[in-house]
Amino acid sequence: MNTLYFAYPGELETPTGGYGYDRKIIAGLEDLGWQVELVPLGAGFPFPAAETLSQAQTVLEGLPAGAQLVVDGLAFGVMPEAASLACGRLDLVALVHHPLCRETGLSEDEASGLFESERNALGHARHVIVTSHATATQVADLFGVAEERITIVLPGTEKQDFAARGSSGKLKLLSVGTVVRRKGYDLLFAALDGLRECDWHLDIVGGLDADPGCHAALLQQLSGLGLTDRVTFKGAVAPQDLSGFYRQADVFVLASRYEGYGMAYTEALAHGLPVIGSGGGAVADTLPDGAAIYCGTEDTGKLRSALKLLMTNESKRLDMSAAARRAAEALPDWRDAAAQFAVALGGVRR
Template sequence: MEIIFVHPQTQNPPSGGHLFNRWIVAEAERRGFPLLPCPPEVALSARFGRATRVLWDSLLLAALARRPKRYRDGTHGLLVHYLPFRDPALGHGERRRWSHRFDRVVGGMGFALATGAGVAAFLEQRFPGLPVGCCEPGIDPVFPAARRTPDQPREPGPVRIATIAHLLPAKGHGDLLEALGGLGHLAWEWHWVGADHLAPEHARNLRIAAAAVGLGARIVHHGVLPAPALARLLRRMDLVVQASGFESYGMALAEAVAAGVPVVATAVGEAERIVRHGETGFLVPAQDPMRLREAVARLLLDAALRQRFRERSTRLPPRTWEAAFDDFVRFLGRVAAA
């Protein structure tokens, strides 16, 4: 059985969904599995036979909504990376439009495969009777390989904090800036990893706000880093802090834990499963800068606690892309059999 996988071929900067696609395609090639990538401009006008299964990427949701088709014969499905209408940065009207597009597209599919357990549960509830599977991401091996061992001392200097997210309103940099603004008397520096050109006005306002409270000199912006460079950076970090108000999974958190770095994060997406509260990091409510400040302050002030969190993280086996691909194939096999 051939499986046509329709997804964007290039994306700059790459999103978590785009990286997921790359790994799945690469693993399929490694195993000789008949997963055939197809450009969307070809697939949107193509006719597929009933013997073929077609998996559409939800990164194409807007294009699919503009060209509605009904695929209830069970041969077409949607790989769902995220639920766009849950983005708190969107206005009410825009959320309604995305919700309508989402329902229109998913309602016309024969099956859906989610990349997070929470998204899968949402799909099962929203679309009763629709076959739904779950295939959560794996971890690039460069991250566990970057772990600092107990006999490797940290580099001297201030506590190094990393936030791995594009500079977008929903990612919570503003809340974290407010939280860190009350901790200026402590020695720390803040490393941003992510694109700043996707919402340039927002990124500019963040820098202006940081300068206004005297924190601009403590911020180091690295831009988008490929996995090996990000792993090397995480090796130097003492703490990863993510203040996002909206996630479907949380690959940056999973990579930080795999690299053995203590985490403070908002309890969105799958954070409660990725970060063990009080053992490998702290979880706080979204959009609560005071709680965020308290959690960050505890780890800034307590090097021994950071070390305990680091040691516990290194004991956790990271999920592999081989395991992720096994879930991928298992679900598609059930779909084909049905």
């Protein structure tokens, strides 16, 4: 039996795309007969307390020599010393969802520090697994990781039963993503401000605790715009409950500034939703023609135009819904993703 140690920061059940990817890959590897040993590293990453970082390093030092270890990039990128010590005795694999230094809202010093830290850490990894072609390019270009040391394992998408959509009065908009600045909710609110004459309501599903200051600023923005009663923050929901929000929506919109992949977009496609998206990174590659409208990065004018089109044109929504279902059929499922992950791991064993 193949044995893998999987190290992660924080709580594995955290309802975000990155943690969701981790959970699905772990479950898929176990279905393939792997024994996966979970290795929690503590909270606070990518800015952990010194004590947390020291304890995480001690945990890795306690793993058996020759073991194969995957470390989630949210932690790996700030553990260059631990990576240096581990690389000689472990098969060390980094899982990078997106470069830490590309997170929105970092100061210049924070971004520079994360860049140097992640570059040094990745230099000690035997292999790097990334979740999109865009991230693979960034890992190679930013950090100088050779292409042969990088494997792309796209997230899977669960197939869904198709529910036909038609006119139902008030248009139900849905966004899914943790409430942080990178998700661009402020941009979305600014775009919606010009569409008061349309009958719509926006539900936002995503954790509110990652950046309380961002949440407070968004509430203030809504109040200033007079849109408080047209937007509802639902908070984080359990993964098994998320599908219900997709099924009840008419249009999915996420005005991200950057995404390493954007699992919420493909989940929306699988539910037959027309999609409006924006941002750098992998977003443009994730959104298929016909099923989605890509609005560039931080362009509220394009966002407003796309929203108005789908708010006022039911025929267009129905055409995009059908195209979304066709596009979803071509997406890999989680069995495919786990199998590709297993092949990548097998290829880097000593």
